[in-house]
Amino acid sequence: MTDTKLLERSHYNAQAAELNPGDTITVAGWVRKRRDLGGLVFVDLYDRTGILQVVFDPIRNPDLLDAASQLNRETVLTVRGTLSLRPAEAVNPGMITGNVELIAEKLTIHAVSKLPPIQMTGGPESNEELRLRYRYLDLRRTEMYRIIKTRHDTAQIVYTFYKDEGFIEVTTPQLLRSTPEGARDFIVPSRLHPGSCYALPQSPQMLKQILMVAGVDRYFQIVKCFRDEDSRADRQPEFTQIDVEMSFTSMETLFAIHERLIRKIFKEILGHDCLLPFRRMTWDTAIDRYGSDKPDLRFELEITDISDQVRGAGISFMDNVLETGGVIRMVRYPGGSKLSRKQIGDLEVIAKKRGAQGLVAVKVNENNLLTGGPLDKLLSLDKQKAIIHAADAVPGDLLCVVAGKRMVVAEALGDVRLEIGKRESLKRHTFEFLWVTEFPLLEFVPDENRFTAMHHPFTAPFQDDIHLLADDPGKCRAQAYDLVLNGVELGGGSVRIHQPEVQSQMFEVLGINPEKAQEQFGFFLEALSYGTPPHCGIAFGLDRLIMILVGTDNLRDVIAFPKTLQAVCQMTQAPSPMTQDQLDIVGLKFKS
């Protein structure tokens, strides 16, 4: 017999472990599992804190037995009873509440559940499409609640930290003006201004700089950003940034503050002690030695340049590469001599995917000389030894050599390096933080025959490099930086331009003439002309940070209601078609 009167919860399940046997408590939640021994019924009651075993005992409370034997999965109930120590032989050391159990005395069934279409506990996880469609059930699982909770805890640390450091949170609009450059905008048609649209922010970049003009001095915000670009395993169209900007201060101070923030988060969430200060590396070094602007420093295997050793040795395709300004570089595969032809071929496929013409694999034999490829026959013994020495190679190693343009070789060997690290389990179980600094200011886009801003158009060049804007823009370094952790870009930022002349020069290099600049950024340029303090900022990807904290490689896991690769919400089926009436209101007409 069930009590129809709703009983107010007195404790969460996990608290039962701390209470005294004999206490009368009321708990509530969902039935995760029922074990009916015929007469004696055990129910695993789940709430967000964990599981508590509820016992329906035919001797003490025979009137509850009928109801208990019908408690199906995910039935919602409140139960009052007496907390008891379990018999010694029935203690479950695998459970937080494994020493105790609740002897049910009153039971209220609030709602029953249809049979869950996803695996709620144990066994293999259901496929992600189903989990996303029934996200409310998926989130009810212990693993998922833990992630959401970690995300909350992290956000709370962030709020407190910035408050203590004198930052204030300012919220910025989600309905913004569309600006060119950068990613495609999500647009929102305006009812009051048919033919015009708002754009959702790709980031509050200009607004936070304007807040510096406004004298806010230290700003932060945990903010949603939107980019209408194709998704990836670590990229959603809608994501969350920890967004920061600060005035009258240097990059050094910004680094120091954020090293403290990261240390605090890793300490409080994971109990991990970060070594401060973090390592630093210039972009050039990162590219040339690790083949990436976000090097994974959990293992070594640096890329080495062997252009000098190979030059003039009569290897025609390599000489051609060198004559046209290319480079020849290699990465060492420890013990790679034992690889099969196929395994080496797979490495070449990886290199080719990044645009390399090919990959030359050379073994280091027991005489400490090269074997295979064109190198062993044409290179002098001295040069072979020099190459082996440069790579720190030992007999049995394999040298993976790629020739080509600097960036192609870097990316190809960078990916080969990561593959070697993965295959040979070289990655240490640590957190390797790294500031990558001195990014190029500009990037040449051959298709459009022009430069674009690598970071964004408001990034300040190094003072010493400003003359390069006119002479050799591609060589101009930016006061921009990324924080990298284990090969993941956690965040990035820059010192901003605060002198209007430099900003104009920047626009000129970007091919944005004064009229166009006025039309597209007029409000921003005007703001900058009213006394802009020197300022700098940074933004962290909160989602990626949580991924690392909870140890998942799937961004969707850390977002309560994420979208698929096709940018569809499986639960709500967004986006959805609009009715003609809805379109008429905003003066919109779709093609075909």
Added chain:
RNA sequence: GGGGACGUAGUUCAGCUUGGUUAGAACGUCGGCCUGUCACGCCGAAGGUCGCGAGUUCGAUCCUCGUCGUCCCCGCCA
């Protein structure tokens, strides 16, 4: 825009290589038994648009093409 993988019971998968009687397993579900289980146990049962459409064939879960969905990558994106 391009490349790759996948789609079979409520769920996770096998079967497809080499087309052929009734498409299997485990878990779950339902019924029966069971008083210390916690992956409860034992006995029994139900459960299938083989994603969808077309083609080839005497015959298609299997082969071909298209289509829809999902994942991963390149382009794109900081």
